[in-house]
Amino acid sequence: MSALFAAASADADIYVAQNVFFGLIAITMIWAALRVVTTSNVVHAALWLVVVLGGVAVQFLFLGAEFVAVTQVLVYIGAVIVLFLFGVMLTRASMGADESVAREKRTMATVTAVLLFAVMAVALIDSFEDVRLVIDEPQSTTLVSDSIFSQYIVPFEAVSVLLLAALVGAIVVARRD
Amino acid sequence: MLLNQFLVLAAILFCIGVYGVLVRKNAMLVLMSVELILNAVNINLVAFGALNDDVGGSVFALFTIAVAAAEVGIGLAIVLLMYRNRRSIDLSEADMLKG
Numbered sequence: 001m002s003a004l005f006a007a008a009s010a011d012a013d014i015y016v017a018q019n020v021f022f023g024l025i026a027i028t029m030i031w032a033a034l035r036v037v038t039t040s041n042v043v044h045a046a047l048w049l050v051v052v053l054g055g056v057a058v059q060f061l062f063l064g065a066e067f068v069a070v071t072q073v074l075v076y077i078g079a080v081i082v083l084f085l086f087g088v089m090l091t092r093a094s095m096g097a098d099e100s101v102a103r104e105k106r107t108m109a110t111v112t113a114v115l116l117f118a119v120m121a122v123a124l125i126d127s128f129e130d131v132r133l134v135i136d137e138p139q140s141t142t143l144v145s146d147s148i149f150s151q152y153i154v155p156f157e158a159v160s161v162l163l164l165a166a167l168v169g170a171i172v173v174a175r176r177d
Numbered sequence: 178m179l180l181n182q183f184l185v186l187a188a189i190l191f192c193i194g195v196y197g198v199l200v201r202k203n204a205m206l207v208l209m210s211v212e213l214i215l216n217a218v219n220i221n222l223v224a225f226g227a228l229n230d231d232v233g234g235s236v237f238a239l240f241t242i243a244v245a246a247a248e249v250g251i252g253l254a255i256v257l258l259m260y261r262n263r264r265s266i267d268l269s270e271a272d273m274l275k276g
Binding site: 173 | 182183189196205232238240250253254261
C-alpha cells in the first residue's frame with residue numbers, strides 16, 4: 001500500500017493530495033451535472049446547478065485563478081441562480097414534473113453527446129498527453145486587473161456596453177405595456 | 178497535475194450540457210444546460226492560461242462570465258414573454274414560425 005502511494009507520488013510529483021481532491025470534486029460535479037439534465041423537477045435542477053458551479057469555482061482555485069473563482073461564486077451562484085429561481089417562480093406552470101421526452105429523441109441525444117465526447121477525448125489525449133501544469137503560486141489579482149485595464153481595455157468596454165444593452169433589452173422585452 | 182485532467186473534465190461537462198440542450202423541452206432547463214456548456218469553456222480558458230502562465234485566460238473567463246450573465250437576463254426575459262403569451266414554456270410547442 002505504501003509502495004503504491006510512493007509510486008503514485010513519484011509519478012505525480014508532490015500533487016497526490018491535490019489529485020485526490022480533484023477526483024472527488026470532479027466526480028461530484030459530473031454527478032450533479034447529470035442530475036441537472038435528468039431531474040424532472042426544475043427547482044431541483046437549479047439547485048444541482050449550484051453544485052456544479054461551486055465545483056467549477058474549486059477547479060479555478062486548483063488552477064490558481066482565485067479572482068475568477070470568487071467572481072464565479074459571486075456572479076453565478078449569487079446572481080444567475082437567483083435569476084433562475086425567479087424565472088421558475090414566475091413561470092409556475094413548470095413547477096411540477098417535467099415533460100416525458102420521446103425515447104428516440106433521448107437515444108439520439110445520448111448518441112450525439114457520447115460521440116462528441118469521444119472525439120474531444122481522443123483529440124485531447126492525443127494532443128496533451130503528458131503536459132503537466134505547474135502552479136507554484138496563485139495568480140495575483142493585481143496582474144489580472146492591470147491586464148484588464150491596459151491590454152484588454154477595448155473588450156472590457158465592449159462588455160460594459162453589452163451589459164447595459166442586455167439590461168435595457170431585458171426590461172423592454174419583459175415589461176407589460 | 179496534468180493539463181488533461183481539467184480539459185477532459187471540461188469536455189465531460191460540455192457534452193452533458195449538449196445532451197441537456199438536445200433533450201430538454203422546458204425552456205428554463207435548456208438555459209441551465211447552456212450554463213453548463215459556458216462553464217466548461219471557462220475551465221478550458223483558465224487551464225490554458227495557467228499552462229502558458231498568462232493572465233489572458235483568466236481575463237477572458239471573466240468576460241465569458243459577464244456575457245453569460247447578460248445571456249441569462251435576456252433569456253429569462255424571453256421565456257417570461259413566452260409564458261405570458263402562451264401560458265407554457267414548452268419549446269416543442271413554440272413552432273409558430275414553422276413553414
